[in-house]
Each structure stands twice: as C-alpha cells, then as structure tokens.
Amino acid sequence: MNTDLTLEVCWQELTEKLDLAGLSYGHGAIDAQSEALWIIATALGFPPEDAAEALDTTITPELLTQINAWALERITTRKPLAYILGEAWLMGIPFYCDERSIVPRSFIAELIVDGHLEPWLPPSAKVLDLCTGNGSLAILMALSCPDVEVSGSDISMQALSLAAKNIDRHNLSEQIEIHQGDLFESLPSPNEENLFDLIICNPPYVNATSMATLPPEYHAEPEISLAGGIDGMDIVRKIIANAKDYLKPEGALVLEIGNEAKNFSDAFPEIPVTWLEVSAGDDQVLLIQAEDL
Known part of the structure; x- marks a missing residue:
C-alpha cells in the first residue's frame, strides 16, 4: 500500500488484498469490500457505516500500520475479523466479541x-x-x-x-x-x-x-x-x-x-x-x- 493516501484509496487497495487471499465471509461482513471498510473504520474509531461517508479522510502512516497488521492477522489466521478486532456490529449496535x-x-x-x-x-x-x-x-x-x-x-x-x-x-x-x-x-x-x-x-x-x-x-x-x-x-x-x-x-x-x-x-x-x-x-x-x- 501507499504510505500517504485517503480512506477511499486505502479501501480500494485493502479490498484487493483481501480478495487475493481467498477468505470466506459471513461474520458481519458479506465480502472483501465491506470487511476492508470495517478494518479501516475501526482504525479511525468510526462505526463501519460512517466510514463510507468520509472517503477524503487521510490515513496516517500510524493508522496504516495498524490496518496492515489487522489485515495480515485476518489473512494468516483465517479467524473472523470480529475476533481480531474484539468487536462485532449487528443492526448498527456494537458488541464485544471473542x-x-x-x-x-x-x-x-x-x-x-x-x-x-x-x-x-x-x-x-x-x-x-x-x-x-x-x-x-x-x-x-x-x-x-x-x-x-x-x-x-x-x-x-x-x-x-x-x-x-x-x-x-x-x-x-x-x-x-x-x-x-x-x-x-x-x-x-x-x-x-x-x-x-x-x-x-x-x-x-x-x-x-x-x-x-x-x-x-x-x-x-x-x-x-x-x-x-x-x-x-x-x-x-x-x-x-x-x-x-x-x-x-x-x-x-x-x-x-x-x-x-x-x-x-x-x-x-x-x-x-x-x-x-x-x-x-x-x-x-x-x-x-x-x-x-
């Protein structure tokens, strides 16, 4: 990934990365695109549904490091993302999850x-x-x-x-x-x-x-x-x-x-x-x- 990018570009690149990994979905995200947005939103401290409205937000190098770490863990462990993040969302409500x-x-x-x-x-x-x-x-x-x-x-x-x-x-x-x-x-x-x-x-x-x-x-x-x-x-x-x-x-x-x-x-x-x-x-x-x- 680039080191100086917007949320929109980060989202696109992370989606491609998850797609290539051949992951399975259904644990709060239906596909690579929605799971990528969830990862980025969590790094930013946003509810996932709000992140799509903030596409111009700058992703700092520190945030990008965290995003990449979560993505790598998701790809290498094949654990549901909610376990990695410690949180799941259902009908817009957050829940602790492990x-x-x-x-x-x-x-x-x-x-x-x-x-x-x-x-x-x-x-x-x-x-x-x-x-x-x-x-x-x-x-x-x-x-x-x-x-x-x-x-x-x-x-x-x-x-x-x-x-x-x-x-x-x-x-x-x-x-x-x-x-x-x-x-x-x-x-x-x-x-x-x-x-x-x-x-x-x-x-x-x-x-x-x-x-x-x-x-x-x-x-x-x-x-x-x-x-x-x-x-x-x-x-x-x-x-x-x-x-x-x-x-x-x-x-x-x-x-x-x-x-x-x-x-x-x-x-x-x-x-x-x-x-x-x-x-x-x-x-x-x-x-x-x-x-x-």
Whole structure:
C-alpha cells in the first residue's frame, strides 16, 4: 500500500488484498469490500457505516500500520475479523466479541429492530432469548422495546460472561436477566407468573455434512454453537419438545434454522409454521404459535 493516501484509496487497495487471499465471509461482513471498510473504520474509531461517508479522510502512516497488521492477522489466521478486532456490529449496535461465543449475525435481529415481532409483544411482555451467546439478540430486544422483560439462557458459562459484559456496556442489567444451563433447564419451573410471550432462538443447526465442509473462519468459532447433529435438528427437537411449557397460550416461538428448511420440514411435518421474511429470504426464520407446539 501507499504510505500517504485517503480512506477511499486505502479501501480500494485493502479490498484487493483481501480478495487475493481467498477468505470466506459471513461474520458481519458479506465480502472483501465491506470487511476492508470495517478494518479501516475501526482504525479511525468510526462505526463501519460512517466510514463510507468520509472517503477524503487521510490515513496516517500510524493508522496504516495498524490496518496492515489487522489485515495480515485476518489473512494468516483465517479467524473472523470480529475476533481480531474484539468487536462485532449487528443492526448498527456494537458488541464485544471473542472466541467465547460465535460472532453475532442472526437474521432474527432484523425482525426485532424492524418491529416485525411486536404483534407478539403486549405491554410489559416477557421474552426469552435461548442460546443467547454474547447476548446480542437479548440486547437488541431490550433496546428496541424498553418495556419488555428479557431473559437470556445459554449452556456456556464462557459465552454468558461475554453476554454480561455486553449487557453492562449497554446499561441493560436492570432489564436483562441471564441464566446458565442447557436450554430450559436453566430457568425456574414454569408457572402462571413466569411464562413468556415470545421465545426467540438462533440455535446450533448446522447439519453434520455441512459442518465438515465449513471454511476455517467458522471452525474458529465454538463448535457447540454451530453443530446440530446429523440433520441439524438435534437441539431444535429439544426446544420444540419443551417450549410450550414456557409460553403463554397466545405466545410464539421464533427459530432461525438457516439453510436447514428441508431438514426442519422433514423432522416436523405436522407442525404448522409461519416463515418470516428476512434479507436472506423467506426460508431462514420461522414462527410457531404456542397452540401449535
């Protein structure tokens, strides 16, 4: 790279460098261009979406050294960029991010922020984020709906330690409660007072064949957060078997199942579902009414 350049030129050159490295994307950036901008924005102290509006900004030699160091680490380690930078962005909100949890990227985030889940959120609703990981969906729900009580559950104590850090970052410790344990086992026994209006979950759902062929970036993440067994439905079966006990009669379960729509339909042919459209299409996230579980 040149040693005296603008953000625009730096962005172009870094994009070419990442492109040539044959990296895989999908952890907060969709391609080399968006990941290059993310690196530069972080060096400048900008949110990634703001950097594209500052193309004339001068990149100093000191900044360029840092940018090149992060790029080299990304290329040589094949770790997700969020792990290298220690931060991920989801729907414009920053989250601390490291190897204790997968990089937040659930399409459920779109539904939360866009208000598509509000029909299932009466005043003072109770929401459960199963498999909460670093807490990003629980936090987005709390930020989007300040009157909602949010609970987050995860089997990984390490992930929950990261979630707690993110909850503190966004000053939401009064609104979000976290529980450690295997799915619903972490929660108090259900009764009329503690049932949920909505359960959201981005569970491990990658089938065994797909797990074996994932790029290195995905294998850098905790396997327990991705692997869903032979057909990807092992954890989903447990969720569906127990969710009704924790939902109000008019409640609903929202599940992200990624590219496993066929495996889901094969596993649960008797359950009527509503597919919720997100940016990746209309077969990634589904909703099941409590009465149909």
